[in-house]
Amino acid sequence: MTAPSPAPHKMSARDVSVFYGDNHAVRGVSIDIDMDKVTAFIGPSGCGKSTFLRTFNRMNDTIASARVTGEITLDGEDIYSPNMDVVQLRARVGMVFQKPNPFPKSIFENVAYGPRIHGLASSKTDLEGIVERSLKRAGLWEEVKDRLSDSGTALSGGQQQRLCIARAIAVDPEVILMDEPASALDPIATAKIEELIHELRGRYAIVIVTHNMQQAARVSQRTAFFHLGHLVEYGETDNLFTAPREERTKDYITGRYG
Numbered sequence: 616m617t618a619p620s621p622a623p624h625k626m627s628a629r630d631v632s633v634f635y636g637d638n639h640a641v642r643g644v645s646i647d648i649d650m651d652k653v654t655a656f657i658g659p660s661g662c663g664k665s666t667f668l669r670t671f672n673r674m675n676d677t678i679a680s681a682r683v684t685g686e687i688t689l690d691g692e693d694i695y696s697p698n699m700d701v702v703q704l705r706a707r708v709g710m711v712f713q714k715p716n717p718f719p720k721s722i723f724e725n726v727a728y729g730p731r732i733h734g735l736a737s738s739k740t741d742l743e744g745i746v747e748r749s750l751k752r753a754g755l756w757e758e759v760k761d762r763l764s765d766s767g768t769a770l771s772g773g774q775q776q777r778l779c780i781a782r783a784i785a786v787d788p789e790v791i792l793m794d795e796p797a798s799a800l801d802p803i804a805t806a807k808i809e810e811l812i813h814e815l816r817g818r819y820a821i822v823i824v825t826h827n828m829q830q831a832a833r834v835s836q837r838t839a840f841f842h843l844g845h846l847v848e849y850g851e852t853d854n855l856f857t858a859p860r861e862e863r864t865k866d867y868i869t870g871r872y873g
């Protein structure tokens with residue numbers, strides 16, 4: 616009899632490196648990402664957090680000088696395999712950026728666009744339902760339900776960011792990658808995004824890059840500390856902040872550098 620296999624991870628990176636020309640920006644990183652958890656990536660500026668995050672939905676493909684080695688899987692499937700449909704991949708592994716980037720279209724269209732191109736709605740009513748559900752889940756519905764035809768760019772920064780989250784949710788992703796999603800927002804809008812991350816956690820695997828260690832401690836269950844392209848330490852957020860195993864982690868969280 617064979618032993619039962621361990622619970623599968625939603626995504627796994629194995630020995631992943633990223634090069635920009637000669638610059639070896641991410642150095643042999645292995646990590647597992649799981650459903651129902653928020654994983655935070657922290658570390659000093661330039662340590663490779665954004666670069667590594669982008670390997671999870673092949674956003675580095677859009678950067679001509681970038682080259683990725685190693686393996687990344689989604690439900691056990693190699694996402695860099697030639698069989699992988701990248702458009703499909705980016706719907707399954709959605710992304711929210713530092714600067715809110717709504718399309719210059721109506722609030723409704725911002726959310727409806729993805730489900731429409733992916734053929735997720737069978738009718739107009741169905742599409743309207745998806746838009747409403749996504750905006751509700753992103754905590755924006757009450758603020759915009761009477762102005763769905765207004766431009767997405769006319770919203771406040773915090774509202775725009777929640778619109779971008781609604782847009783990511785609308786195509787029914789499994790993983791949501793967030794690169795400093797609140798760093799351009801004021802404290803109230805930031806608190807809303809953090810609250811939202813809490814609520815979304817039960818449905819998705821969420822990975823968030825943040826410069827703010829308090830934020831990492833508030834929103835995540837797991838934290839990965841990066842330094843000079845290396846993953847130095849990865850563990851339960853509480854442990855990493857209270858009892859780091861590595862000297863470099865300790866130096867960083869106590870503010871000695873970064």
Ligand SMILES: Nc1ncnc2c1ncn2[C@@H]1O[C@H](COP(=O)(O)OP(=O)(O)OP(=O)(O)O)[C@@H](O)[C@H]1O
Pocket residue numbers: 635638640658659660661662663664665666667678680826
């Ligand atoms: N598009 C790019 N082209 C070339 N080099 C890049 C590019 N993006 C990042 N790099 C380089 O890769 C390294 C890691 O950068 P990255 O943006 O991933 O760091 P980061 O940890 O996200 O930093 P920050 O906290 O400032 O956002 C740096 O040396 C950076 O100069």
Ligand SMILES: [Mg+2]
Pocket residue numbers: 664665666794824
């Ligand atoms: Mg970055």
